[in-house]
Amino acid sequence: MALLEIEDLHVSFKTVDGVVHAVEGVSLSLDARKTLGIVGESGSGKSVTAQTILGLTRFPNATISGRILFDGHDLLTMSTEHLRDVRGARIAMIFQDPLSSLHPFFKVGHQIVEAIRAHEDVPRDLARKRTIEALRSVGIPSPDERFTSFPHEMSGGMRQRVMIAMALALRPDILIADEPTTALDVTVQAQVLELIQALRDDFGTAVILITHDLGVVAQMADDVAVMYAGRVLEQSSRETLFTEPEHPYTWGLLQSIPRLDAPRTGRLNPIAGSPPSLINVPRGCTFHPRCPYAPPPAFETEPALAPSQPGHLVRCHLPIEERKRLWQSLQKEHPVLR
Numbered sequence: 001m002a003l004l005e006i007e008d009l010h011v012s013f014k015t016v017d018g019v020v021h022a023v024e025g026v027s028l029s030l031d032a033r034k035t036l037g038i039v040g041e042s043g044s045g046k047s048v049t050a051q052t053i054l055g056l057t058r059f060p061n062a063t064i065s066g067r068i069l070f071d072g073h074d075l076l077t078m079s080t081e082h083l084r085d086v087r088g089a090r091i092a093m094i095f096q097d098p099l100s101s102l103h104p105f106f107k108v109g110h111q112i113v114e115a116i117r118a119h120e121d122v123p124r125d126l127a128r129k130r131t132i133e134a135l136r137s138v139g140i141p142s143p144d145e146r147f148t149s150f151p152h153e154m155s156g157g158m159r160q161r162v163m164i165a166m167a168l169a170l171r172p173d174i175l176i177a178d179e180p181t182t183a184l185d186v187t188v189q190a191q192v193l194e195l196i197q198a199l200r201d202d203f204g205t206a207v208i209l210i211t212h213d214l215g216v217v218a219q220m221a222d223d224v225a226v227m228y229a230g231r232v233l234e235q236s237s238r239e240t241l242f243t244e245p246e247h248p249y250t251w252g253l254l255q256s257i258p259r260l261d262a263p264r265t266g267r268l269n270p271i272a273g274s275p276p277s278l279i280n281v282p283r284g285c286t287f288h289p290r291c292p293y294a295p296p297p298a299f300e301t302e303p304a305l306a307p308s309q310p311g312h313l314v315r316c317h318l319p320i321e322e323r324k325r326l327w328q329s330l331q332k333e334h335p336v337l338r
Contacts (some may be wrong), residue, residue: 002029003206004053004174009066011045011052011230013059018279022048024230026066027305030174035200035207037221037238039214039253043275045230046210047096050176052076053208054093055083070174089119092167094196096179098159102151108162109135109147115166134165138195157188164195168203175199176208181216193220214257218242226250229276229286232305236312246314246323248291251330285317293318293326 011023023045030036038046051057053068053075068075070091075083095101103111112131116122122130128147135143138161151159160180167175177196181189197220199205209220217224217238224241226234226249234247245251252271273290276282282289285298297303297317305315308323316323 003032003070004028004030004208005067005069006049006053007067007069009049009052009068010064011048011057012063014061014063015279020278021281022230022278023052024281025305026227026230026232028225028232028235030206030208032173032206033200033204034222035209035220037209037211037217037224038227039211039217039224040227041212041275043229043278044227045278046227047178048230049227050093050178050208050210053176054087054091055080085119088115088166088172089170090172091174091176092170092172093176094160094163094167094178094180096182098156098163099151101163102159104151107148107150108154108159109149112162112166112169116169119170130169131165134169135162137168138162138165139191140165157184157192160184160188160192161195164192164199167205168199171203172205174206174208176210178210179212180209181211181213189216196220214253226253229281230278231286231315232313233287233315234313235305240309240312244312244324245327246308246312246320247287247316248293248318248326249287251327252290255330285315 006026006028009023009026013020013022026049028036038049040046048057052064055075057064064076066076102108109131112134113124113127116127116130117124132143132147135146140146140158140161154162175196180192180196184192193216196207200207209216211217221238224236224238225232226247228249234245234250241250245254255269256271258268271290276286276289284300284302285294288294288298291298295317303315303317305313308314308320
């Protein structure tokens with residue numbers, strides 16, 4: 001049985017400009033000790049999906065339906081008080097911007113101590129000891145001194161380590177990492193990803209990794225869901241996604257990856273056009289305005305997310321054999337995809 005099951009999740013927000021359809025019919029599952037990568041351009045619904053798991057989209061203007069099952073309980077119908085017990089202790093989240101996630105007026109060590117004591121009945125001195133140990137384990141130098149630092153006194157990479165240390169101190173069942181390497185240099189990115197992987201390997205924590213970086217997915221994920229305009233367009237194992245992708249949007253994402261073995265004069269091949277407005281979503285297949293292969297049905301009818309092979313789901317009107325043929329052709333035309 002999966003540790004987390006998302007079933008037909010819909011999330012929309014009423015605004016002065018119209019209804020924003022942020023998430024439309026998303027279904028995902030996460031097993032213990034596994035990493036699920038969720039990829040897609042900005043505005044595809046990745047972060048809203050993650051925030052809804054923790055009840056962070058329960059706004060007066062929000063409409064939410066579907067089911068999110070965790071440990072036999074539906075998080076969408078769970079009371080705010082009960083969900084508060086789950087949030088942090090059993091499902092933790094590392095946000096995109098740790099500076100805005102940490103309280104600017106409190107020292108980082110005290111924030112971790114309070115997180116521990118909010119979920120566990122432990123004396124403050126023991127919580128402090130656990131906090132310092134957690135800071136040390138994520139590679140923060142002189143953790144006793146850093147305990148009394150304010151967030152603005154730390155670098156972006158150090159603040160991200162503090163967020164991981166907070167999760168480490170509580171040992172959650174699931175860690176949601178929302179763009180955890182944004183605005184970090186390459187070396188620090190690698191260190192942060194190694195820490196997340198160590199948390200999974202050492203404590204059996206399952207991970208939901210939200211990113212637009214397919215290189216990170218290739219390194220970290222076991223399974224991958226590709227989202228666009230609030231929908232999952234393709235879902236498979238990591239190996240299948242990189243060797244046998246079947247959706248034109250996935251091809252476009254892969255084609256946009258710079259390669260060290262490509263000619264220095266070679267140009268990237270970005271996806272034409274821009275992501276659609278989630279207020280005025282295109283009729284039919286949401287990707288058809290940018291898709292060079294869209295057949296006539298794509299302009300009128302939205303395709304279902306259907307199996308192409310066991311464990312591989314694709315939302316596309318193109319026949320399976322046609323998708324495979326096009327992928328083989330793209331590999332020959334664009335060496336960057338090899």
